[in-house]
Amino acid sequence: MSEERLRRVRDRVRSFPDFPVPGVLFRDISPLLKDPVAFGILIDLLEDHLRATFPKIDFIAGLDSRGFLIGPPLAQRLGIGFVLIRKKGKLPGPTESISYALEYGTAELEIQSDAVEPGQKVVIVDDLLATGGTMWAACELMKRLKAEVLECLVIIELKLLKGSEKLKSIPFYSLLQYD
Numbered sequence: 001m002s003e004e005r006l007r008r009v010r011d012r013v014r015s016f017p018d019f020p021v022p023g024v025l026f027r028d029i030s031p032l033l034k035d036p037v038a039f040g041i042l043i044d045l046l047e048d049h050l051r052a053t054f055p056k057i058d059f060i061a062g063l064d065s066r067g068f069l070i071g072p073p074l075a076q077r078l079g080i081g082f083v084l085i086r087k088k089g090k091l092p093g094p095t096e097s098i099s100y101a102l103e104y105g106t107a108e109l110e111i112q113s114d115a116v117e118p119g120q121k122v123v124i125v126d127d128l129l130a131t132g133g134t135m136w137a138a139c140e141l142m143k144r145l146k147a148e149v150l151e152c153l154v155i156i157e158l159k160l161l162k163g164s165e166k167l168k169s170i171p172f173y174s175l176l177q178y179d
Contacts, residue, residue: 005041005044005045006045006175006176008037008038008041009032009038009041009042009045009155009175009176010176011038012029012031012032012034012035012038013027013028013029013031013032013155013156013176014027014028014030014031015027015028016028021104027128027156027158027178029066029127029128029155029156032155033069042070042155042175043070043073043074043077045175046070046074046125046153046175047074047077047078049153049173049175050074050078050123050151050153051078053151053173054121054123054150054151056121057078057080057121057122057123057150058080058081058116058120058121058122059075059080059081059082059083059115059116059120059121059122059123059147060072060074060075060078060080060081060082060083060122060123060124060125061082061083061084061085061111061115061116061122061123061124061125061138061142062082062083062084062085062124062125062126063085063109063124063125063126063134063135063138064084064085064086064087064090064109066126066127066128067085067124067125067126067127068084069127070125070126070127070155071125074125083111083115083116083122084111084112084115085109085110085111085124085138085141086109086110086111087107087108087109087110088107088108088109088110089110090110091110091111091112092112093112093113093114094112094113094114095110095111095112095113096110096111096113096141096144096145097109097110097141098110098137098140098141098144099137100133100134100136100137100140101133102131102133102134107133107134107137109134109137109138109141110141111141111142111145113145115145116142116145116147117145117147118145118146118147119146119147119148120147120148121147121148121150122142122147122148122149122150123149123150123151123152123153124138124139124142124149124151124152124153125152125153125154126138126152126153126154127154127155127156128154128155128156128157128158129152129154129156129157129158129163129164129172129174130158130161130163131161131162131163131166132161132162132163132164132165132166132167133163133166135152135154135163135166135167136166136167138152139152139167139170149170150171151170151171151172151173152167152170152171152172152173153172153173153174154172154173154174154175155174155175155176156174156175156176156177156178157174157176157177157178158178159177159178159179160179
């Protein structure tokens with residue numbers, strides 16, 4: 001991975017202190033999305049990582065909502081499909097759902113029951129890993145569908161919150177890390 005390419009991506013992440021609540025330093029990827037060259041580099045870096053790490057991936061699964069921005073172009077580059085993991089009540093047809101704890105309450109995620117077949121290999125993507133609750137819930141949904149989660153992949157990891165520990169034995173990769 002070229003340090004210059006990684007720096008171009010890192011330079012497009014901005015910080016907002018005390019958002020959404022006092023004491024939180026919010027990492028915003030909006031400038032990264034606005035810059036087509038930097039966004040292309042981001043997808044290149046994630047593609048390079050996945051191609052070097054996994055010989056076969058069946059699907060990229062994206063978390064609502066920023067995983068929907070990263071997952072489809074990444075899946076297209078890899079020549080595979082994209083699967084939605086959404087907030088409860090947003091998907092038609094039969095679904096599997098799971099409730100999980102957030103830093104400030106609870107939430108529910110769901111996936112269509114026929115989104116993946118047993119044994120299919122999936123990489124779950126999102127923009128950021130904080131406490132790990134949402135990513136953990138997505139992994140649990142995949143387990144219910146009997147899919148194999150190859151890896152949880154994010155752009156940004158907030159290391160101090162130790163979210164990757166919640167994923168236990170599931171491989172995890174973050175492009176950028178912040179303390």
